Amino acid sequence: MHARPRTISALLVALVAAVLVMTGAASAYAAPVSHVGESACQKPAPRNDDTIHIQGCLTDLREKPPKPVPDVRFTVVDDQGKKVGEGTSNASGVFDISLGKSIDVLGNTYTVHLDKGSLPKGAALRNPKQVALKVTPKLSSDVYVTFPIGNATAAQSGFAIQALQLAVGGLVFSLLLAMAALGLSMIFGTTGLTNFAHGELITFGALVAYGVDALPGTITIGGTNVTVAVAIVVSAIASAVFGWVNDRALWRPLRHRGTGLVAMMVVSIGLSIFLRNIFQYLAGASTHQYSQFSSPRPWHLGPILVTPKDVFIIVFSTVILVLVVIALQRTKLGKATRAVADNTALAAATGINVDRVVSVVWIVGAMLAGLSGVLLGMTQGFDFQLGFKILLLVFAAVVLGGLGTAWGAIVGALVIGLFVEVSTLIIPAELKFVGALVVLIVVLLIRPQGLLGKAQRVG
Amino acid sequence: MDWHGILSQSLQQGLGPVAAVYCLAAIGLNIHFGYTGLLNFGQAGFMAIGGYAVSSFVATWGLSFWVGCVVALVATGLLALALGVPTLRLRADYLAIVTIAAAEIIRQTIGSVTLLKYFGGQDGLQGFNQSFASLNPFSTTVNIPGVVSWRAYDFWTLLVTWLLVALFCLMTWALMRSPWGRVLKSIREDEDAVRSLGKNVYAYKMQSLIIGGLIGGVAGIMSALQHSAINPSFFATDTTFFAYTVLLVGGAARVLGPVAGTVIFWFLLSFLDLFFGGATSGTNPLIPAAIMDGNQASLMRFIFMGLALMLLMIFRPQGIFGDRRELALDAR
Numbered sequence: 001m002h003a004r005p006r007t008i009s010a011l012l013v014a015l016v017a018a019v020l021v022m023t024g025a026a027s028a029y030a031a032p033v034s035h036v037g038e039s040a041c042q043k044p045a046p047r048n049d050d051t052i053h054i055q056g057c058l059t060d061l062r063e064k065p066p067k068p069v070p071d072v073r074f075t076v077v078d079d080q081g082k083k084v085g086e087g088t089s090n091a092s093g094v095f096d097i098s099l100g101k102s103i104d105v106l107g108n109t110y111t112v113h114l115d116k117g118s119l120p121k122g123a124a125l126r127n128p129k130q131v132a133l134k135v136t137p138k139l140s141s142d143v144y145v146t147f148p149i150g151n152a153t154a155a156q157s158g159f160a161i162q163a164l165q166l167a168v169g170g171l172v173f174s175l176l177l178a179m180a181a182l183g184l185s186m187i188f189g190t191t192g193l194t195n196f197a198h199g200e201l202i203t204f205g206a207l208v209a210y211g212v213d214a215l216p217g218t219i220t221i222g223g224t225n226v227t228v229a230v231a232i233v234v235s236a237i238a239s240a241v242f243g244w245v246n247d248r249a250l251w252r253p254l255r256h257r258g259t260g261l262v263a264m265m266v267v268s269i270g271l272s273i274f275l276r277n278i279f280q281y282l283a284g285a286s287t288h289q290y291s292q293f294s295s296p297r298p299w300h301l302g303p304i305l306v307t308p309k310d311v312f313i314i315v316f317s318t319v320i321l322v323l324v325v326i327a328l329q330r331t332k333l334g335k336a337t338r339a340v341a342d343n344t345a346l347a348a349a350t351g352i353n354v355d356r357v358v359s360v361v362w363i364v365g366a367m368l369a370g371l372s373g374v375l376l377g378m379t380q381g382f383d384f385q386l387g388f389k390i391l392l393l394v395f396a397a398v399v400l401g402g403l404g405t406a407w408g409a410i411v412g413a414l415v416i417g418l419f420v421e422v423s424t425l426i427i428p429a430e431l432k433f434v435g436a437l438v439v440l441i442v443v444l445l446i447r448p449q450g451l452l453g454k455a456q457r458v459g
Numbered sequence: 460m461d462w463h464g465i466l467s468q469s470l471q472q473g474l475g476p477v478a479a480v481y482c483l484a485a486i487g488l489n490i491h492f493g494y495t496g497l498l499n500f501g502q503a504g505f506m507a508i509g510g511y512a513v514s515s516f517v518a519t520w521g522l523s524f525w526v527g528c529v530v531a532l533v534a535t536g537l538l539a540l541a542l543g544v545p546t547l548r549l550r551a552d553y554l555a556i557v558t559i560a561a562a563e564i565i566r567q568t569i570g571s572v573t574l575l576k577y578f579g580g581q582d583g584l585q586g587f588n589q590s591f592a593s594l595n596p597f598s599t600t601v602n603i604p605g606v607v608s609w610r611a612y613d614f615w616t617l618l619v620t621w622l623l624v625a626l627f628c629l630m631t632w633a634l635m636r637s638p639w640g641r642v643l644k645s646i647r648e649d650e651d652a653v654r655s656l657g658k659n660v661y662a663y664k665m666q667s668l669i670i671g672g673l674i675g676g677v678a679g680i681m682s683a684l685q686h687s688a689i690n691p692s693f694f695a696t697d698t699t700f701f702a703y704t705v706l707l708v709g710g711a712a713r714v715l716g717p718v719a720g721t722v723i724f725w726f727l728l729s730f731l732d733l734f735f736g737g738a739t740s741g742t743n744p745l746i747p748a749a750i751m752d753g754n755q756a757s758l759m760r761f762i763f764m765g766l767a768l769m770l771l772m773i774f775r776p777q778g779i780f781g782d783r784r785e786l787a788l789d790a791r
Contacts, residue, residue, distance in 0.1 A: 194552045254773065262498060262551060266707065267772045269700055274765025277758045284754070392563055395556050403552075434567050437560040444557060445545040 051098050052105045052137050054085070054112055056145040058093040068093030069149055073115040078108060088118075099137070109136045114147055125149060159425070161303045166421045172310050172379060174417020175317040177390065178410045179372035181397040182324060183365030185409035188398065189341035190361045192261050193251065196268040198369060198394060200275040202387030204242055205370025206377035207283055208235040213290045228290065228378075235374045236367050243366020247359055255358075272388065279384040287383045313375050320371065321410060324364065328406050337361055393420070393433065396440040402453025411451055415439075460745070463605075465733040471607045473726030476685040479620035480678050481725070484702040485709070485717035486627045487674035492703075493711035494635060495667040496647035498551050501542070501558030502675045502702050504565045507694035508534050509676030510683035511569055511578060517587035519577050524590035528680060535676030538565075539669040547664045559696060570691030583690025591684050616685035623681065624718060627674055632714045634670075643667055644712075704768050710781025719780055731760035 054076060058069040069089060076085040076097050087097040097112075099105045112133045114125070125131065125147060135143045184198045212231035219227045250271070254264055298305040328334035339347040340357045348354045369387070376386060397416045401408025416436050423435045443450070472478060484502050491499040509531045516527030542561055546554045569578045578584065595615040602608030609617060634640045642663055645653045654660050683689040701724075709720025735756035738745040751759075777783045 194555065250769075259773070262496075263772050263776050265498070265552070265555065266703065267769050269703070270765045270768030270770075270772065272765070273697070273700060273768065274762055277761040277765065281755050281758050281762065392560055396560065399553070399556055428571065428573050430571050431567065431573065434564050437564050440560055441545065441557055444549070444553065448549050448553070 050103075051101055053142045054097045054099060054110070054135060054145060055142050056095055056112075056147065058089050058095070058147060058149055060149050069120060071118060071120075073118040075113045075115070077111050077113065079110070084110065105137050107136065109134055111135075112145055119149070163422055163425055165304045166424060167418060168304060168306055168310060170418040170421030171414075172313050173421060174414045175314060175321070176372045176376050176379075177393060177397055177417045178321055178413035179317055179368040179375075180387075180390070180394045181401070181409040181413045182321065182406060183368040184394055185398045185401070185403070185406060186328075186337070186341075186361045187365045188403060189405070190337060190344075190358050191251065191255065193268065194261070194265045196265065196391070197246075197272040197275060199385075199387030199389075199391035200272055200279070201239065201243065201246075201366045201369035202373035202376070202390070202394075203276070203279055203382070203384060204366075204387075205235045205239045205373030206382040206386055207279060207373075207384075208238040208370070209374040209377060210283070210288055210290065210382070231290070232371070232374050235370050239370025239373075240363045240367040242370070243362040243364075244359060246366065247362035251362070252355060252358070276385060276388055283384050285384065287381045288377075289381045290378060309378060313379065317371075317375065320368070324368065325406055325410070333357070333360060393417075393436055396436055400440055400443050400450055402450030405450070405452050408450055408452035415451075460734075460737045465730060465737065467606055468733055469726045469730040471609070472729035473722045474607065474617075475609070475725070476613055476617040476620055476681075478721045478725040479617060479624055480682045480685065481702055481705050482624050482717050482721035483620065483627065483678035483681060484675055484698075485706040485720060486624065486631060487671040487678065488702055488706050489711060489713075489717055490631065490634075490643075490667055490671035490674070493706065493713070493716070494640065494647060495643045495664060496551070497547075497664060497668060497671075498555040499558045499668070499671065500555045500696075500699055500703075501560075501562035502678075503694040503696060503698040504558070504562030505535050505538060505672045505675030506679030506682060506698065507562070507565050507569060507691070508538050509679030510689050510693070511584075511679075512676075513680050514584045514587040514683050514689045515578055517590075518579075518584040524587070527587075531676055531680055532673055535672050535679075536669050539672035540665070543665045543668045547661055547668065559699070562694070562699065563696065566691050566694050579690070581691060583688055585688045587689075588684050588687050592687075612687075613685070616681065620681045620685070623677060627677075628714050628718065635714070639663075639666075647712075700768075704764060707768065707771055707776075707778050710778030713778070713781055716778060716780055720778065723779070728760050728764065731763055732757060735759040 056074075058072055060067045060069050068091065070091050070093060072089045072095070074087050074089075074095055074097060075083055076099065078084050085097040085099060087095045089095040099110065112135060114131050116125070116131055119125075133145050133147070135145060137143050180198065180202055183201070184195060187193055187195055187198075209231040212234050213227060215227075218225050219230050250267070251264070254267065259267075298307040328337060336347070336352045336357050337360070339350070339352055340354055344354055347357075373382070373387060376382065376390075393416055394413075397413035398409050399412070400415060401410065401412025416439070419439055420432045420436045424432050427435055447453075484506060487505070488499060488502055491497040491502075512531035512534045513524065513527040516522050516530060517524050538561075542554075542558055546557045568574065570581050572580055574580075592612060592615075595612060597611040597614055600608055600610055601614040635644070642653065642658055646658075646660055646663055650660055653663075679694070682693055686693070705720040705724045706717055707720070708724050709716035709718065735746075735751070736753070739748065739751050739753055739756040746756075771778070
């Protein structure tokens, strides 16, 4: 069966329109309240001279909105240890220390010290070790430094406790990764498509939730603010629809034309570039936070800190993952999915409606990706390339576990997610993704079929 | 709107040094993807190794630029070996994932604070191009009045890059009509058939990966030279995707495909940018600010580019000048 080119282009247009309408609605509401959730800081008015200042703003992040922290003393010393300036944060938490003419300052290294004793009672630096920051002015503009204030994290504690604390973060991240990876793996398993636009399905979920979150007013049931719950549900539904549209408008016609897998991979790259720029068009380049998702104080579980948000994400995503895997194992549709993944032609010959199965896989896969996007947005904020940034980790998880196997994607994601976070004990945090990608390449060297893949020739 | 200005600036981009660098990168990809069917999604990594080898050699260690060029080529060759050994025996999509991952590993490692003193972190390196700039025979602006004009140094890098393009096109043409090239093409069509004829497919693929990677490394060197600076953002994943688009626009498995592709691609990209930029600026813009502001206008070209890449691949996978029989693009 061959779909005519005209049908495909018509459907493509429909896909574009769908994206524009859905995310357009989101951004239209987003505009008026976009400043909510950002810090209360007001930068000092720009000066018109050639001096360089070190500026910053202290806010207590435990409060919503963040509360300014006044009367904290700072000193700035140069690389010989000579004091070159000092300052105190004012009523709105802002401090501003002049270093002098830019000509004398550029390229030198300065250290900004925070006087811990001058912090108000009960407040501590989030990272207690970070009482000093090194800055090297390179441009003739002011240098902005931040000292996050809140509850002290476990950074001062022992190696094992630190590892445990990081493992909690790793577990949260890996479960979110697992949801995205399971979707990618299911789609790959049934259609053979290596979907480079999967990251955009993740971003889409976060973006829709942001749209709901930014609606004026709050959604309450019986006096409880349930905006976040509604945002999660709406974004799951929108993502499911988006996945279906993806398949119906683009991938199914291509499959029916007999387009090669490599060609489809390139098409997915085009789709990824297209969608990512549309997301940026609608949401801008800045990082957004959900304004109505307050972050309550963390619980002390023995020596480690766990936020209610972490617990919620761990429970919620575990439930979702288990449900999907059980559905794959037990239900008729799940069995049909596995049959299609195993051998499409044979599955079709036994009377399975392959197109319907693939549609369902796209719906479920995109929903999983969207949910993972919403929850990722809650943990770390999101921007237009949230999904694109972690796409390689999702790929790594899928390949590590074994391309196309459901359990493999989950196990792979757990390994990658935990590795990414816990490895920061030893390697610098900026290189944590690098470590995970190296793991991917090493595993491919030793066990190309992945951890849970069937030992078969893959080339 | 100033149509003449837009057209002449677009033409200047289409023929300019950036277009020439992407042409080099795409020639490398043409050997990988067009002729051998290897899905290398890490061309940016090869470019980064080439560019950074030269610039850190000169700027960090103060050694000779020309020795740096040789080291850069050796380093890209080694990268190709390192990537090829684990993956060339595997299915095509594995190579794609591993190369794209390797390119990101290289970019994030080079840009890290840990290696700041060698590679300059996110700010990159400058001041490594004196040896190259001192050879510049031009001292004034080179222009065709009313059409295009380049500053002396830009024209010098542009000239050298296009000469390299010509050289590599000639090399590709000669290689691909040799028996060696015919083996590559048959690997693309049917790997197993070639293996059954007693050819060492793995070795051929490795040679192809190394040659294409070396051309990518040269593209990286020229990219660093023409900016007189280098930083990790030059070598993001999108750089590879742009090079693929250049290749596919012109037509894969055609010697001159990348050349035609890069001129068309950069002309259109620049045209769209200037058009939407012009349409949203001024007191009474053509497109009201409520629909599109200046920032959004700069994204329109990439939206169109993504769409064009999809449509091209769906309706004309052989590109503008390609031959459909030459390239089935059906490799699994």
